[in-house]
Amino acid sequence: MQSAIPPPVTQLVEAFSRLPGIGPKTASRLTYFLLRAPDDYSLGLADALAKLKTLTKLCGSCFNITVDDPCPICSAGGRDASTIAVVEEPLDLMAIERTGIYRGRYHVLHGAISPVSGVGPDDLKIRELLQRVAGAGVREVIIATNPGLEGDATAMYLQRELADSGLIVTRLARGLPTGGDLEYVDSVTLMRALEGRS
Amino acid sequence: MQSAIPPPVTQLVEAFSRLPGIGPKTASRLTYFLLRAPDDYSLGLADALAKLKTLTKLCGSCFNITVDDPCPICSAGGRDASTIAVVEEPLDLMAIERTGIYRGRYHVLHGAISPVSGVGPDDLKIRELLQRVAGAGVREVIIATNPGLEGDATAMYLQRELADSGLIVTRLARGLPTGGDLEYVDSVTLMRALEGRS
Numbered sequence: 001m002q003s004a005i006p007p008p009v010t011q012l013v014e015a016f017s018r019l020p021g022i023g024p025k026t027a028s029r030l031t032y033f034l035l036r037a038p039d040d041y042s043l044g045l046a047d048a049l050a051k052l053k054t055l056t057k058l059c060g061s062c063f064n065i066t067v068d069d070p071c072p073i074c075s076a077g078g079r080d081a082s083t084i085a086v087v088e089e090p091l092d093l094m095a096i097e098r099t100g101i102y103r104g105r106y107h108v109l110h111g112a113i114s115p116v117s118g119v120g121p122d123d124l125k126i127r128e129l130l131q132r133v134a135g136a137g138v139r140e141v142i143i144a145t146n147p148g149l150e151g152d153a154t155a156m157y158l159q160r161e162l163a164d165s166g167l168i169v170t171r172l173a174r175g176l177p178t179g180g181d182l183e184y185v186d187s188v189t190l191m192r193a194l195e196g197r198s
Numbered sequence: 199m200q201s202a203i204p205p206p207v208t209q210l211v212e213a214f215s216r217l218p219g220i221g222p223k224t225a226s227r228l229t230y231f232l233l234r235a236p237d238d239y240s241l242g243l244a245d246a247l248a249k250l251k252t253l254t255k256l257c258g259s260c261f262n263i264t265v266d267d268p269c270p271i272c273s274a275g276g277r278d279a280s281t282i283a284v285v286e287e288p289l290d291l292m293a294i295e296r297t298g299i300y301r302g303r304y305h306v307l308h309g310a311i312s313p314v315s316g317v318g319p320d321d322l323k324i325r326e327l328l329q330r331v332a333g334a335g336v337r338e339v340i341i342a343t344n345p346g347l348e349g350d351a352t353a354m355y356l357q358r359e360l361a362d363s364g365l366i367v368t369r370l371a372r373g374l375p376t377g378g379d380l381e382y383v384d385s386v387t388l389m390r391a392l393e394g395r396s
Contacts, residue, residue, distance in 0.1 A: 005292060006265040008253040012246040020231050026219065032289055033218050034250060035263060036308070041216070042247045045330070048210040049244035052229070053237050055206040065233055067204040091230055094203060129321070 009035070018051060028064055061132070063108040063125045065090050075137040080104045086158065088112050096144065104142070107132065112150035115155055121157055129158075130135060133167060140168040147174060207233070259330070260307040261323045265290050271303060278302045280337040284327060284356065286310050286344055294342065304338070305330065310348035311355055319355060327356075333363060339367040345372060 009031055018026035034042040058064070059071035062084075066072070070126055073079060083104030087093050093106050109124040121127075133141055144160055145151035162169045175193040176185060185193075207229055214225035220271045256262070257269035260282075264270070271277060281302030285291050291304050307322040319325075331339055341356055343349035354370055360367045373391040374383060383391075 006254055006263060008246070008249045012243075012250050015243040015246040019216060019228055021224065021227070028289060029219070030217050031250070032287065035254070039251050042251055045210075045213040046244040046247035048206070048213040049232070049240045049247070051206045052210050052232060053240055056233070057205055064209060065204060066321075067206065087232065090233075091226060127326065151303070 014172075029123075034157045058108075063110060063128065064093055064106060078103070081137055082132060083142065084138060084140070084143040085144045087144045088151065088154070092144065092146070109145075109154065112145055112154040114153070116149045124154075126158070126161070130161060133162070133165065138167060140170065143169065143171045147172075203246060214389075254262070256306075260304045261308060261326065262291055271392040276301070279335055281340065282327075282331060282338070283342045283343050286349065290344070292340065307343075307352065310343055310352040312348045312351070323378060324356070324359070328359060331360070331363065336365060338368065341367065341369045345370075355372075 005137070007125060011028045012034070013024065014033045016022055016030050017024050022030070034045075036122055055067055056065050057067075057069060058072055059066045059069055061070050061074045064071050064073065070073075080103050084107050085093075085096060085102060086107045086109060087096065088109050090112060093108060096102050096106075107125065107129045109126065111119055111124050113118055113119060113124070115120060130139070141158075143155045145154045147157075159169055159171075173196065174189070175196055176182070176189065182190070199290045199320070209228045210232070211222065214228050215222050220228070232243075253265055254263050255265075255267060257264045257267055257272055259268050259272045262271065266273075278301050282305050283291075283294060283300065283302055284307060285294065285303045286307050286309060287302050288306055291306060294300050294304075305323065305327045307324060307327070308355055309317055309322050311317060311319060330336070338362060339356075341353045343352045343356075357367055357369075371394065373394055374380070374387065374388070380388070
């Protein structure tokens with residue numbers, strides 16, 4: 001049977017399918033949506049994709065994604081350089097920024113320690129963090145890794161490495177999420193909430 | 199507050215968000231996935247997007263998406279030119295092709311009649327269909343629009359337009375989907391299955 005699908009369509013379906021959470025059906029749907037949408041729509045997306053890698057780099061200090069090095073947060077005069085929040089990913093940094101209450105700086109590890117996935121401390125920006133906090137002016141390190149197995153393993157590793165540094169090392173509080181219902185909270189969260197009661 | 203998100207990232211998140219079924223959170227996740235993926239990954243996607251519109255067109259006969267005009271199905275010698283299956287979208291054509299049992303040709307309407315969305319017969323490739331089937335050699339028109347309100351409205355319109363054409367006009371059978379469980383079938387489908395019992 002001759003294929004009814006032209007190669008440019010197949011190629012885009014395949015490219016979309018490689019994205020996380022997008023299966024072959026969604027990839028087809030997106031492709032046919034773009035086929036029917038105005039030209040500047042798909043070309044705009046193509047342009048944004050091409051610029052993503054060429055125009056951005058990692059900040060040499062905090063390793064957040066940025067156009068300018070150092071990034072706007074590291075170069076902002078109004079932010080407290082003595083406090084560094086350590087996060088796994090740039091998206092975590094943005095979640096903290098959205099709260100609007102944190103005025104310190106960040107350090108993006110670009111992952112978490114995960115023996116299962118073969119990610120060790122040397123695969124993350126941990127050496128850079130230790131060098132950075134050893135410099136003058138840093139007072140507190142807030143470990144803001146994700147509240148899961150890998151985030152906890154990373155936090156424990158960092159706490160051990162920073163134990164003799166003389167720095168204040170804190171972690172984000174664990175407990176009940178605001179707006180949740182006690183009935184539906186998992187038992188590990190509830191246990192942590194009980195332990196950390198105040 | 200200075201934005202922590204560089205413009206190339208924001209632009210791609212916005213471009214992804216305009217795709218159907220992709221919200222701002224998924225768009226962020228896709229963007230940060232691409233930031234961490236190898237360069238040729240996002241560039242490959244950009245290239246496939248750019249080629250999608252420049253290399254494809256609609257077949258002048260059946261209006262399927264194609265690189266060559268006429269498309270491989272319309273130009274295939276082994277296919278029955280006397281039978282035309284009318285579908286709403288190119289994806290519907292592909293669904294029928296996957297069954298492997300249909301040897302006729304197609305006509306893609308590029309939509310369905312929908313007064314709610316302001317889509318009338320003139321917005322679809324209906325005039326082209328009527329001209330095409332009026333030509334010599336066509337014997338049967340299979341209306342294969344979707345089994346829903348808009349597909350049914352389109353089918354009824356076509357049946358009326360083709361009533362005096364002398365052509366055999368058929369519709370796809372309606373009934374129970376194979377592999378389904380009677381208990382979970384909706385009552386409209388069950389009603390249709392009862393009416394069409396054989």
